[in-house]
Amino acid sequence: MKKYDAVIIGFGKGGKTLAGTLAASGKKTALIEKDNKMYGGTCINVGCIPSKSFVTSAAFSAKLDSSFEEKAKLYKEAVAKKTKLTDALRNKNYHKVADLENADVYNGEASFVDSRHVKVVLQDETIELEAEQIFINTGASPFIPPIEGLSDSSHVYISETMLSLDELPRQLVIIGGGYIGMEFASIYRNFGSEVTVIQDGGVFLPREDRDIADAVAASLKERGVKLLLSTKINSVHDSDQKAVVSVETPDGPKEISADAVLIATGRRPNVKGLNLDAAGVELTPRNAVKTDEFLQTTAPGIYAMGDVVGGLQFTYISLDDFRIVKSQILGDKERTINNRGAVPYSVFLDPPFSRVGLSETEAVQQGYEIKITKLPAAAIPKANVLGQTTGLLKAVIDAKTNQILGAHLFCAESHEMINLIKLAMDAHLSYTVLRDTIYTHPTMSEAFNDLFNI
């Protein structure tokens, strides 16, 4: 049996960063990854990076006045470009840990023997590792809803397999109107597919500010994306080289033919097979690893980071979880999930939609007296320079303190702009600081001079 100071299960953002940090601090560290195509985790291999490579390629394709066949050729090139990028990043990520003096990378599936021992099933043998501290960073996997015929269809994809689909689908049906559903709808529409998004709920982007959700829906519809809300899927079956999706819409039953059906109905924590019971690691009612604010599980010495914890599923949350764990193991123990500040996010549509903080409704529900400010993207000089005048910017301000409670930016480059607002919120700045600051010109950020001019 090999002994380590730390064993990390899963090569995700938190895990790999922690492995590098612990090894550099002199701790003997093992990092276990079950899939040798996943060094670096979901983000660089099958998540953020490949999907954003597609966003860029698709935006280029959308500008061309070409036939579907020509677009399909461009799409094939985009898949190859994406694969080259992810292969290079995977290799770089592997060596960043494996080449460290104090770190070993194991390619095998890990499970707990007890709270100090982990079994690793390697290709040719099974080994056991011992450590005083063990870290779970196993990520999440797509939830597949129980729809009749889904598992028998040869046209059904999850985001991961869709990103490697070489043929551009003429017709794409997306089940689920969340982050992945929206981003893939925007991407494939720009590549040239006919896209239909099917959502069970009746409200489009239910957690988002209504003004912005309406603006996003209008933009997608204008671009030709069909949105079917309050729609139940009865079955999926293959017929004549296509999938036929039978649905029950508020207007009655409907059959939609598709070359590809993407399942984007949420991702669930990867806890199966870890034998967590043996280690005394408990789960939440939603089957995520239960942790306290320091990411300590119910078993002393065992921590969890990233999607497996069941909170917000973003790469930068997994990275921040690493910061919290580092603060526990090597630092002042001060950082927790409760003091990491406002968490922004961006959905990479065309234009992207970005948010931080409260919506108007949430602010009112929480009893704030608020001021609202809005600005159409078309009023921003840089949006006109870019030829991207679609969109709306909105901010929710605490009328008593003048601090920003929330910002909702649906406009070009909003994914960059939102980080500035997060900083202002964390620093408890008055909105007037953003209003009166000098910005370079012409930029999208200078829109804050006008947005906050109330």
Ligand SMILES: Cc1cc2nc3c(=O)[nH]c(=O)nc-3n(C[C@H](O)[C@H](O)[C@H](O)COP(=O)(O)OP(=O)(O)OC[C@H]3O[C@@H](n4cnc5c(N)ncnc54)[C@H](O)[C@@H]3O)c2cc1C
């Ligand atoms: C299509 C898509 C697009 C996304 N876009 C964005 C985006 O733009 N921005 C953003 O911030 N987030 C995005 N996300 C979410 C983001 O990718 C995840 O939140 C993030 O990668 C989670 O990282 P993690 O550290 O929790 O684990 P992961 O990166 O998922 O890593 C977990 C690793 O553990 C391994 N593993 C699991 N079980 C075991 C075991 N028993 N033994 C050994 N190894 C095991 C897995 O193979 C995997 O490599 C996207 C996700 C998807 C699917």
Ligand SMILES: NC(=O)c1ccc[n+]([C@@H]2O[C@H](COP(=O)([O-])OP(=O)(O)OC[C@H]3O[C@@H](n4cnc5c(N)ncnc54)[C@H](O)[C@@H]3O)[C@@H](O)[C@H]2O)c1
């Ligand atoms: N830009 C980003 O940061 C980014 C991009 C992609 C994914 N992600 C992460 O990945 C996670 C997973 O994304 P996701 O889109 O799969 O999940 P999600 O939770 O965002 O959305 C799932 C959607 O599927 C719908 N749904 C569920 N079951 C359904 C059914 N049977 N029929 C029709 N609709 C159904 C839900 O109502 C919801 O709209 C997200 O939580 C997000 O954190 C982030």
